[in-house]
Amino acid sequence: MKKWFKHHEAYVLLVIVLFSLIITIFNPRFLTLENMFDLLKSYSFIGIFAVGVTFVLISGGIDISFTAVATVAEYVMAVVIIKYGGNIFFAFLLAAGVGIALGLINATLIHYFKIPTIITTIATLNIFYGILMVISGGKWIYALPDWFRSFADIRIFTLHTSEGIAYGLSIITLIWIITIAIAWAILRFTKLGRGIYAMGGSITAARRVGFNIFKLQMFVYAFMGLMAGLAGLVQALLVQTVAPNSIVGKELDVLAAVVLGGASLAGGTGTLFGTILGVALIAIMSNGLTLMRVSSFWYNVFIGLVIIFSVSFSAYQRRTKTKRAIILEEE
Amino acid sequence: MKFKLSQLYILGLVMVAVVILMWLFNPRQFLTLGNFQSMAFQLPELGLLSMAMMVTMLTGGINLSIIATANMTGIVTALILTSTIDPAAPPSGAAWLIVLAIAAGLATALIIGLINGALIAGLNVSPILATLGMMTLVNGMTIVITKGYVISGLPNAVRFIGNGTIAGIPFCTILFALCAVMLAIVLNRTPLGFKIYMLGSNPTASYFAGVSNRAVLFKTYLLSSLYAGIAAMIMMSRFNSAKAGYGESYLLVTILASAG
Numbered sequence: 001m002k003k004w005f006k007h008h009e010a011y012v013l014l015v016i017v018l019f020s021l022i023i024t025i026f027n028p029r030f031l032t033l034e035n036m037f038d039l040l041k042s043y044s045f046i047g048i049f050a051v052g053v054t055f056v057l058i059s060g061g062i063d064i065s066f067t068a069v070a071t072v073a074e075y076v077m078a079v080v081i082i083k084y085g086g087n088i089f090f091a092f093l094l095a096a097g098v099g100i101a102l103g104l105i106n107a108t109l110i111h112y113f114k115i116p117t118i119i120t121t122i123a124t125l126n127i128f129y130g131i132l133m134v135i136s137g138g139k140w141i142y143a144l145p146d147w148f149r150s151f152a153d154i155r156i157f158t159l160h161t162s163e164g165i166a167y168g169l170s171i172i173t174l175i176w177i178i179t180i181a182i183a184w185a186i187l188r189f190t191k192l193g194r195g196i197y198a199m200g201g202s203i204t205a206a207r208r209v210g211f212n213i214f215k216l217q218m219f220v221y222a223f224m225g226l227m228a229g230l231a232g233l234v235q236a237l238l239v240q241t242v243a244p245n246s247i248v249g250k251e252l253d254v255l256a257a258v259v260l261g262g263a264s265l266a267g268g269t270g271t272l273f274g275t276i277l278g279v280a281l282i283a284i285m286s287n288g289l290t291l292m293r294v295s296s297f298w299y300n301v302f303i304g305l306v307i308i309f310s311v312s313f314s315a316y317q318r319r320t321k322t323k324r325a326i327i328l329e330e331e
Numbered sequence: 332m333k334f335k336l337s338q339l340y341i342l343g344l345v346m347v348a349v350v351i352l353m354w355l356f357n358p359r360q361f362l363t364l365g366n367f368q369s370m371a372f373q374l375p376e377l378g379l380l381s382m383a384m385m386v387t388m389l390t391g392g393i394n395l396s397i398i399a400t401a402n403m404t405g406i407v408t409a410l411i412l413t414s415t416i417d418p419a420a421p422p423s424g425a426a427w428l429i430v431l432a433i434a435a436g437l438a439t440a441l442i443i444g445l446i447n448g449a450l451i452a453g454l455n456v457s458p459i460l461a462t463l464g465m466m467t468l469v470n471g472m473t474i475v476i477t478k479g480y481v482i483s484g485l486p487n488a489v490r491f492i493g494n495g496t497i498a499g500i501p502f503c504t505i506l507f508a509l510c511a512v513m514l515a516i517v518l519n520r521t522p523l524g525f526k527i528y529m530l531g532s533n534p535t536a537s538y539f540a541g542v543s544n545r546a547v548l549f550k551t552y553l554l555s556s557l558y559a560g561i562a563a564m565i566m567m568s569r570f571n572s573a574k575a576g577y578g579e580s581y582l583l584v585t586i587l588a589s590a591g
Binding site for chain 2 (some may be wrong): 123125141185240252256259287297299300302307
């Protein structure tokens with residue numbers, strides 16, 4: 001038990017349980033399966049982004065451009081399937097392909113020019129988004145094909161409320177779950193995953209051990225691109241409209257969620273479990289505030305306070321831990 | 332002859348290239364006095380915000396909360412102004428009230444800087460996280476205070492900050508130049524400036540050289556907030572109003588400007 005509380009995730013989980021309890025006391029509707037499945041569906045979008053961002057943070061970098069990548073992938077996918085038709089697999093391939101391609105551009109710039117990743121990706125955010133806006137003229141797309149619409153309504157299993165309203169696990173949530181599973185397997189079981197952690201810990205050390213830094217970086221940013229592409233597709237599935245200005249601007253929200261889950265911006269640390277908890281915390285807070293009838297004006301105040309307390313707490317913890325380590329060494 | 336291709340030199344070349352390119356695209360309008368004057372009006376707020384970002388980046392940190400700070404400052408100042416002064420009143424009678432409102436606004440900015448400093452210097456929170464949290468919190472507070480509405484109806488005298496001219500030069504450009512010179516003096520001619528650079532290049536070395544890293548970081552984030560506050564005055568005056576969420580797209584631009 002004591003060992004368990006050394007992990008950042010344990011505290012986040014504790015806060016989530018505490019919040020859930022408070023919200024449930026105020027409004028018992030919170031803890032219904034219907035509400036939970038709804039949350040899982042609507043937060044798949046942020047959740048998929050968060051999986052990619054976790055990879056980048058673990059590798060010691062940072063990516064700001066993913067919102068633009070998602071927008072471009074979403075838009076290209078929508079234009080192509082409307083013009084040439086196709087099926088859902090084709091849509092997936094398109095969004096994923098565009099995402100990966102743009103991610104590789106990021107990786108190439110970062111590797112060859114050695115510009116700090118935050119600056120490279122802010123620049124590419126503006127480039128990708130700028131080019132899309134010039135070509136598309138900022139036009140919204142409404143007329144998505146019927147098969148695209150009906151795919152979004154598929155449920156893995158269906159339950160009914162006492163009033164007979166159907167609900168259940170959406171296929172959109174399943175996409176998120178699959179990405180988590182794949183990402184988890186990569187980080188946990190492959191040499192690639194070890195390499196990403198090693199690179200985040202110390203890029204020089206990782207190089208000397210024999211990891212190919214270029215390949216690792218290519219993989220990390222391509223993976224981020226893939227996740228961004230999928231997130232773009234999921235956004236299109238969720239809202240059934242493609243608005244070029246709807247995703248860009250959310251990058252820091254996603255970053256906040258991942259950071260709440262314990263991934264450090266210094267690289268080398270972070271887990272997918274933590275990221276899921278971070279996303280869950282944000283989701284539960286915003287849902288809870290709505291259910292408790294708190295004005296949505298207060299939403300950012302609460303999120304801000306939670307972020308500040310969380311990062312202060314983990315900084316404080318880190319300090320006591322290093323102090324303890326120094327004392328132990330001297331003894 | 333051997334040129335040292337310093338970054339500043341390349342940046343200068345890029346700027347000249349952009350000016351020429353713009354001129355080629357639009358020869359009739361770009362190189363006119365009117366256009367340069369209008370650019371001179373737009374430059375100060377972005378310039379001041381970039382300086383606010385730059386000082387923190389010199390120490391190896393970042394301040395994501397500058398735009399939120401600026402909006403908060405603008406809102407506090409505008410609220411005091413609109414609640415105490417009738418916009419139609421003659422400007423002379425309310426001069427001290429305007430000064431008071433601006434002072435209160437800048438004090439708000441300093442309080443935000445104080446909290447940033449306490450988190451970063453005191454608790455060792457990484458700057459990007461501390462200021463990300465502050466950004467969200469302060470943004471939230473501006474929305475709560477204004478309920479999303481625009482605060483307008485400022486006294487006419489305030490408009491001078493952003494739109495007035497002295498001898499043909501926009502007042503805000505003069506303000507910007509003053510702030511830039513002051514910052515240059517602080518950075519290049521004072522112990523604090525030297526320590527800021529030292530801390531940025533190697534915090535461990537500066538610590539062992541007897542520099543109080545904490546004090547330097549603390550002052551840096553105060554300075555950053557103060558400059559964001561000054562930018563807020565120009566923004567408020569130019570928009571002739573204050574609102575939550577003004578200028579949010581500037582944030583990432585200032586990071587790029589500081590990195591250049």
